Amino acid sequence: MALSNKVIGAINFVAMLLSIPIIGAGIWLTTEPDNSCVKILQWPVIILGILILVVALAGFVGGFWRIQWLLVVYLIAMLILIILLACLVVFIYMVTLRGSGHLEPNRTYLEYHLDDYSGWLRRRVRSSYKWDRIRNCLSSTSMCAELNQRYRMAQDFFNAHISPLQSGCCKPPTECGYTFVNPTYWISPINTAADMDCLQWSNEQTQLCYSCDSCKAGLLANLKKEWRRADIILLITLVALICVYVIGCCAFRNAKTEDLFNRYKHGYS
Incomplete structure (x- = not known):
């Protein structure tokens, strides 16, 4: 059981690290002049990254200190956050699907409508x-x-x-x-x-x-370019989070199975 708990804790430590690129993407957007003026996307991204960090920290604590209820809360909350992150990734892609510049004669720069x-x-x-x-x-x-x-x-x-x-x-x-x-x-x-x-x-x-x-x-057009870059970061992080979550679920299930086996064994020994 101790080994399983350490594995769960290590997996959640990786989830904590995965919150960093999400928070970083939001902070990067705040540094861009256009995004800092519009203030649409950066705060939802930053808040979502912070929530993932907090939930992963809860899972890390629950894994290492064998707090079963905290691990259950982690699994439920992280699933919700992964769904929210997936929705955000799809939303950004959909709203930035349209729009491009137009060429004008004797001009290198583009015009925008x-x-x-x-x-x-x-x-x-x-x-x-x-x-x-x-x-x-x-x-x-x-x-x-x-x-x-x-x-x-x-x-x-x-x-x-x-x-x-x-x-x-x-x-x-x-x-x-x-x-x-x-x-x-x-x-x-x-x-x-x-x-x-x-x-x-x-x-x-x-x-x-x-x-x-x-x-x-x-x-x-500027927002589209920057949001697409942020969306790539969020998509990669989403895929990594899903992998970490699935591995964490498997580790948690194995830990529960091992715990039940040990109780059964001690009960009949």
Whole structure:
């Protein structure tokens, strides 16, 4: 029985370690400017990782100190958390399934359209109340100012690989036909009727295209890229957790069987 308990404790110690990449993925998301402004995914991920850590710690304690009821609580709670993690992995995949950038003539960077993205993501940025808060947060970053320092000539900027957020928020849509002065200052649009965003553009450095649908689309494109990376980490951790849980269940069952055998043996000896 002692050996089985130590095995269960060791298995739960591995489960504790597996909570680290989940918590790390959530913390990484908080360090990204777009996610720190939107604040949708990072806290559910961090909280789920912490819960897995706490439950695995309970299983570790229950395994080494032979606390049977704590092991039962661990098995039930960990199963629930694994199901929640699986739901989160599937949810992230589904909401980031749609949406991609569009090529424009003589441009290396891509343009982004809000309607390309899932309805759930669009609802996160459509309301003026939510977007005002996000816009103020984005405009306080240096992402657009960095473009002015990096690109002086028009052709250099047109050939640049800028982020979706910079493409959507820091410049007007290409189809409007604005003339480049610098990455955040454009004049003389050719076709202001091409898109409503053409009228939203402002050379005021605190405004730019932060009120444009292209900025919202660029934000969602950035979120999609980062959420997909986090989802890969969560998926790998989920598979590892399932393996650890199955092994733990088998070890717990073997320990119970061994305990019953020992009781039977001592009862008839």
